[in-house]
Amino acid sequence: MGEASRAEGGGEIAFRPDAPLILDSGARIEGLALAYRTFGALDPDRSNAILVCHALTLDQHLAGRHPATGRPGWWSSLVGPGLPMDPARHFIIGTNVVGGCMGSTGPSSIDPGTGRPYGLTFPVVTIADMVRAQERLVTALGIERLLAVVGGSMGGMQALQWAVSYPERLFAAVCIAGAARHSAQNIALHEVGRQAIMADPDWRGGNYAAEGARPEKGLAVARMAAHITYLSEAALQRKFGRELQRDGLSWGFDADFQVESYLRHQGASFVDRFDANSYLYITRAMDYFDLSAGRAGGLAEAFAAARDVRFCVIAFTSDWLYPTAESRAVVRALNAAGARASFVEIDTDKGHDAFLLDEPVLRAAVGGFLDSAALARGRA
Amino acid sequence: MGEASRAEGGGEIAFRPDAPLILDSGARIEGLALAYRTFGALDPDRSNAILVCHALTLDQHLAGRHPATGRPGWWSSLVGPGLPMDPARHFIIGTNVVGGCMGSTGPSSIDPGTGRPYGLTFPVVTIADMVRAQERLVTALGIERLLAVVGGSMGGMQALQWAVSYPERLFAAVCIAGAARHSAQNIALHEVGRQAIMADPDWRGGNYAAEGARPEKGLAVARMAAHITYLSEAALQRKFGRELQRDGLSWGFDADFQVESYLRHQGASFVDRFDANSYLYITRAMDYFDLSAGRAGGLAEAFAAARDVRFCVIAFTSDWLYPTAESRAVVRALNAAGARASFVEIDTDKGHDAFLLDEPVLRAAVGGFLDSAALARGRA
Numbered sequence: 001m002g003e004a005s006r007a008e009g010g011g012e013i014a015f016r017p018d019a020p021l022i023l024d025s026g027a028r029i030e031g032l033a034l035a036y037r038t039f040g041a042l043d044p045d046r047s048n049a050i051l052v053c054h055a056l057t058l059d060q061h062l063a064g065r066h067p068a069t070g071r072p073g074w075w076s077s078l079v080g081p082g083l084p085m086d087p088a089r090h091f092i093i094g095t096n097v098v099g100g101c102m103g104s105t106g107p108s109s110i111d112p113g114t115g116r117p118y119g120l121t122f123p124v125v126t127i128a129d130m131v132r133a134q135e136r137l138v139t140a141l142g143i144e145r146l147l148a149v150v151g152g153s154m155g156g157m158q159a160l161q162w163a164v165s166y167p168e169r170l171f172a173a174v175c176i177a178g179a180a181r182h183s184a185q186n187i188a189l190h191e192v193g194r195q196a197i198m199a200d201p202d203w204r205g206g207n208y209a210a211e212g213a214r215p216e217k218g219l220a221v222a223r224m225a226a227h228i229t230y231l232s233e234a235a236l237q238r239k240f241g242r243e244l245q246r247d248g249l250s251w252g253f254d255a256d257f258q259v260e261s262y263l264r265h266q267g268a269s270f271v272d273r274f275d276a277n278s279y280l281y282i283t284r285a286m287d288y289f290d291l292s293a294g295r296a297g298g299l300a301e302a303f304a305a306a307r308d309v310r311f312c313v314i315a316f317t318s319d320w321l322y323p324t325a326e327s328r329a330v331v332r333a334l335n336a337a338g339a340r341a342s343f344v345e346i347d348t349d350k351g352h353d354a355f356l357l358d359e360p361v362l363r364a365a366v367g368g369f370l371d372s373a374a375l376a377r378g379r380a
Numbered sequence: 381m382g383e384a385s386r387a388e389g390g391g392e393i394a395f396r397p398d399a400p401l402i403l404d405s406g407a408r409i410e411g412l413a414l415a416y417r418t419f420g421a422l423d424p425d426r427s428n429a430i431l432v433c434h435a436l437t438l439d440q441h442l443a444g445r446h447p448a449t450g451r452p453g454w455w456s457s458l459v460g461p462g463l464p465m466d467p468a469r470h471f472i473i474g475t476n477v478v479g480g481c482m483g484s485t486g487p488s489s490i491d492p493g494t495g496r497p498y499g500l501t502f503p504v505v506t507i508a509d510m511v512r513a514q515e516r517l518v519t520a521l522g523i524e525r526l527l528a529v530v531g532g533s534m535g536g537m538q539a540l541q542w543a544v545s546y547p548e549r550l551f552a553a554v555c556i557a558g559a560a561r562h563s564a565q566n567i568a569l570h571e572v573g574r575q576a577i578m579a580d581p582d583w584r585g586g587n588y589a590a591e592g593a594r595p596e597k598g599l600a601v602a603r604m605a606a607h608i609t610y611l612s613e614a615a616l617q618r619k620f621g622r623e624l625q626r627d628g629l630s631w632g633f634d635a636d637f638q639v640e641s642y643l644r645h646q647g648a649s650f651v652d653r654f655d656a657n658s659y660l661y662i663t664r665a666m667d668y669f670d671l672s673a674g675r676a677g678g679l680a681e682a683f684a685a686a687r688d689v690r691f692c693v694i695a696f697t698s699d700w701l702y703p704t705a706e707s708r709a710v711v712r713a714l715n716a717a718g719a720r721a722s723f724v725e726i727d728t729d730k731g732h733d734a735f736l737l738d739e740p741v742l743r744a745a746v747g748g749f750l751d752s753a754a755l756a757r758g759r760a
Contacts, residue, residue, distance in 0.1 A: 025631040124631045184616040184639045185608065191640045192605045194633060195647070196576055199597035217579035225572045225605050228565065233703070236564040242670060249668060251405040251504045253574060253660060257667065259564045260571045267575070280633060287637065288629060290622055320700070323613070 007087070008064060010037035010094075012103055013140055017112070021098070021133055027123035031112055034137050035103025036060050036095035039079065040087030042143070047379055049091045049143045050370070051134060051170075052079070053151030053158035055355075056226075056282055057274055059102035060094035063087075068273060077358040084367035085150070093141065097158075098133040099125045099282055101275035108209055108275045119277060120206035127154070127289045131161045135169065145169055147377065148370060152176040152355035153322065154282070157289050160330065163306035164291060172310040172373040174366060177319050177355040179326035180299050180333070181290035186321065189229055190283040193222030197276045206277055219276045220267030227266045232318035232351030292333075299333035310376065311341040312369040314355075314362065321352040342369060387467070388444060390417035390474075392483055393520055397492070401478070401513055407503035411492050414517050415483025416440050416475035419459065420467030422523070427759055429471045429523045430750070431514060431550075432459070433531030433538035435735075436606075436662055437654055439482035440474035443467075448653060457738040464747035465530070473521065477538075478513040479505045479662055481655035488589055488655045498657075500586035505661060507534070507669045511541045515549065525549055527757065528750060532556040532735035533702065534662070537669050540710065543686035544671060552690040552753040554746060557699050557735040559706035560679050560713070561670035566701065569609055570663040573602030577656045586657055599656045600647030607646045612698035612731030672713075679713035690756065691721040692749040694735075694742065701732040722749060 012035050015021070020028035037060040042049060052062050052075065059066075063073035063080055079085040085092050096104040099122070107122035114121075138146060149162040149170050156178020163173045179186075197203055200218025204211050228236075240259035255261040295301040311334050315327035324345050334341035344365040348354050355362070392415050395401070400408035417440040422429060432442050432455065439446075443453035443460055453474075459465040465472050476484040479502070487502035494501075518526060529542040529550050536558020543553045559566075577583055580598025584591050608616075620639035635641040675681040691714050695707035704725050714721035724745040728734050735742070 025629075027631075120633070181622065183613065184620040184622065184637075185613040187622070187637050188604075188608050188616060188639050188643055191635075191637075191643055192601060192608065195604060195644070196579075196601045198633070199576075199580065199601055201581060221572060221576045221579055221601065224568075224575060228568050228572065233563065233565045233700070236568060240564040242561065242564065242567070242673075249405075251407075253500075253578070253664065255571075257564075257567050257571075259568050263568055263571055264575070284633065293622075320613070 007041050008037070008039055010060065011035070013137055015136060021129070021136070023123055023129045024126045025124055029098065029105055029123065031105075032098065032133060032136070033103070033105050033109070034095050034098065034133055036093060036137055037062070037064070038094075039063050039092040040090050042091040042141070046143055047145070047147060047377060048089060048374075049093060049138070049141070049146050050085055051093045051095075051138060051146050051149045051162075052085070053134070053149060053155035054094065054097065055151075055153035055155050056286065057270070057279075059100065060096045062094040063092070074356060077356070078363060078366055084363060084370055090147070093138070095134055095137055097130040097282065099130070099278060099285060101278040104133075106275070107206070107277035107281055117209040119209065122277070122281065124284055124288075125281060126285050127157050127161050128165055130285065131158055131165050134158070134162075135166055138169065145171060148172040148174060148373060150174040150366070151178070153178060153352065154286055157286065160291060163309045163311070164302050167306040167309055170309055171377050172312070172370070174312045174314070174369060175327070175330065176314040176362070176366075177316055177322050177352055179322045180302075180330050181292065182287045183326070187287045189226065190287055192225050194280050194283060196221040196225065197280060203276060206280075208276070214271070215276045216271040219271045219274065219279060222279060223270040224263045224267045227263060229321045230351060230353040232320065232349050234318060234349040235351050238349075299329065300336035303334050303337035303339055307337050307339045309339060310373055311339055312344070312365070313341060314344045314346065314365055316350065316352065316354040317345060317347050318349045319352040319354065387421050388417070388419055390440065391415070393517055395516060401509070401516070403503055403509045404506045405504055409478065409485055409503065411485075412478065412513060412516070413483070413485050413489070414475050414478065414513055416473060416517055417442070417444070418474075419443050419472040420470050422471040422521070426523055427525070427527060427757060428469060428754070429473060429518070429521070429526050430465055431518060431526050431529045431542075432465070432472060432474045433514070433529060433535035434474065434477065435531075435533035435535050436666065437650070437659075439480065440476045441482075442474040443472070454736060457736070458743060458746055464743060464750055470527070473518070475514055475517055477510040477662065479510070479658060479665060481658040484513075486655070487586070487657035487661055497589040499589065500657070502657070502661065504664055504668075506665050507537050507541045508545055510665065511538055511545050514538070514542075515546055518549065525551060528552040528554060528753060530554040530746070531558070533558060533732065534666055537666065540671060543689045543691070544682050547686040547689055550689060551757050552692070552749070554692045554694070554749060555707070555710065556694040556742070556746075557696055557702050557732055558710075559702045560682075560710050561672065562667050563706070567667045569606065569701075570667055572605050574660050574663060576601040576605065577660060583656060588656070594651070595656045596651040599651045599654065599659060602659060603650040604643045604647040607643060609701045610731060610733040612700065612729050614698060614729040615731050618729075679709065680716035683714050683717035683719055687717050687719045689719060690753050691719055692724070692745070693721060694724045694726065694745055696730065696732065696734040697725060697727050698729045699732040699734070
């Protein structure tokens with residue numbers, strides 16, 4: 001392998017103000033910027049590009065070191081030498097979604113019209129809007145057709161949306177622990193998080209950045225509530241059970257149990273790396289997500305134009321946030337639309353966040369699917 | 381049926397300050413008061429008394445009209461003429477737990493030592509402490525041996541605790557949608573609620589009552605988070621799906637979806653009827669609950685002294701808060717201890733709160749069990 005195969009790239013790409021991003025709502029974002037990071041090199045025939053879409057609170061730093069935390073990228077189990085997405089073979093692109101807070105334009109960005117942070121004047125974006133912005137980046141990188149769009153959780157929703165919005169621009173799509181719509185329970189769980197943030201007086205009606213405040217307590221509560229949904233009951237029990245932090249109970253409201261201490265830590269560390277308004281906007285985008293909306297023929301109709309895309313749908317048995325039934329519904333609709341769809345249900349008790357763990361069956365499933373997609377595309 | 385059979389009674393019972401309630405923590409409550417309500421009349425042989433224990437946010441108003449809301453009692457599906465617990469046949473006692481906020485001594489009560497509301501100076505209570513207080517009430521009512529202790533959710537935990545703490549004082553115990561310990565996930569979910577309350581600046585370190593404030597926003601968030609756990613994913617989906625409040629999306633953070641509006645209503649109406657510190661104390665009691673704690677022989681050892689009590693354990697298949705596996709563990713331990721235990725697993729998709737609904741199978745199970753217990757006790 002030469003240097004090029006290990007090349008890393010990326011940074012920020014800003015689109016011209018006279019080419020605004022027109023959103024599903026009808027609103028527009030002028031001077032859209034997207035933060036991205038690439039691993040590996042684009043082949044001369046430009047056929048080895050994989051776009052990786054991130055989940056709610058993640059970012060473009062899917063491999064390598066995270067510049068803020070110094071920790072390995074969030075998908076180091078799937079992206080790296082010898083792994084399913086290998087910089088020696090693939091040109092892997094990670095990008096922060098529009099609405100995010102890791103460099104892409106979002107509610108914490110400066111509104112060019114006012115010179116102040118957008119706050120709640122930022123327009124509501126959708127999963128389709130995130131994909132719309134990504135399509136611009138992919139085009140700017142000179143890629144006509146991606147080998148694959150791959151994502152877990154909200155990233156999986158984006159992979160499905162890519163196939164619906166731009167079927168001719170991708171050869172394959174991998175949706176892991178995702179869904180084609182947010183359920184009532186999904187919406188309810190997100191609403192709790194939003195209400196926790198908006199209940200914090202330091203949220204200041206969304207204007208905290210301009211006023212020098214930070215709704216840290218509310219954001220921490222939102223994160224704690226969400227974090228429970230990322231794990232299974234069995235995983236929490238195995239990891240923590242009823243183990244105490246110290247000998248004996250405090251007979252008070254300190255963190256007596258290890259699981260309490262763990263949750264508090266999850267909340268406290270989250271507020272250091274994430275913006276509260278981005279949390280509102282991205283959860284809203286997920287809640288608005290429903291690929292079958294407005295289609296009399298439902299999900300199968302949505303996938304009709306994507307019948308030439310190869311799909312791999314992966315679900316985890318203990319994922320109660322996006323249960324396997326949601327993935328099965330996607331596969332049924334893909335079958336009805338005449339698309340090629342592999343379905344892998346992985347038996348694990350690790351819950352939703354299994355998509356981020358080093359699961360051998362997941363690695364094998366993604367690796368096998370991407371290799372066969374490359375082969376079908378005529379790559380050795 | 382004469383007037384006596386429909387008699388209602390109750391009020392507040394205050395115990396003498398020189399007979400304090402000694403708690404599991406070693407702390408004591410002087411001048412303990414318990415609010416209670418009774419339905420029906422105690423038979424001359426005092427063999428028809430049923431103590432009903434309430435869940436986290438409920439109270440002594442299990443039947444009749446609730447004095448604050450004017451709505452029917454929370455167990456009107458099981459308590460009433462012709463129902464499993466019938467004031468014409470039974471003397472039914474409901475009482476607000478110690479630590480509660482519906483008339484029993486709790487953190488919002490006036491500390492006789494200071495003349496101000498206890499707030500966080502109120503001692504942490506346990507499920508066993510709640511039962512300890514109830515035993516005093518039962519004794520004061522002249523009842524040597526209850527026909528049954530019946531409860532759902534936290535009430536079911538109290539029913540099990542009664543059998544362990546005072547096996548000679550009850551003939552039968554009915555535990556519905558309960559457990560013998562709080563799991564890591566149960567603790568985690570409660571901790572989110574507590575953190576939401578304590579994050580509210582109007583909580584004032586627990587001193588809000590003395591300072592004329594109310595942590596309404598934090599308490600509402602805690603309630604919203606908890607309420608989701610009381611329903612199943614399927615029930616939420618059937619009830620609300622992705623139905624909108626109005627035609628079209630708001631493209632903002634209003635309650636677009638009916639499930640959001642429903643949750644907000646649950647939060648807002650809860651703060652009118654419940655005290656935030658009581659929420660902290662009662663959730664803490666539940667988290668501390670583990671009948672097998674400190675027993676080398678586990679749960680079976682805990683139940684060893686209760687082998688003469690007849691048990692009925694009822695669980696709902698879609699209850700993910702206290703899954704049927706927890707009830708099965710209780711039944712296995714009862715069997716190992718040599719106690720009589722009926723187990724009824726009710727197939728429903730209505731989730732944990734099914735114990736509050738008019739479920740014919742639940743009604744039949746509770747009714748059949750109580751009738752056979754009465755028969756075994758020699759009542760016709």
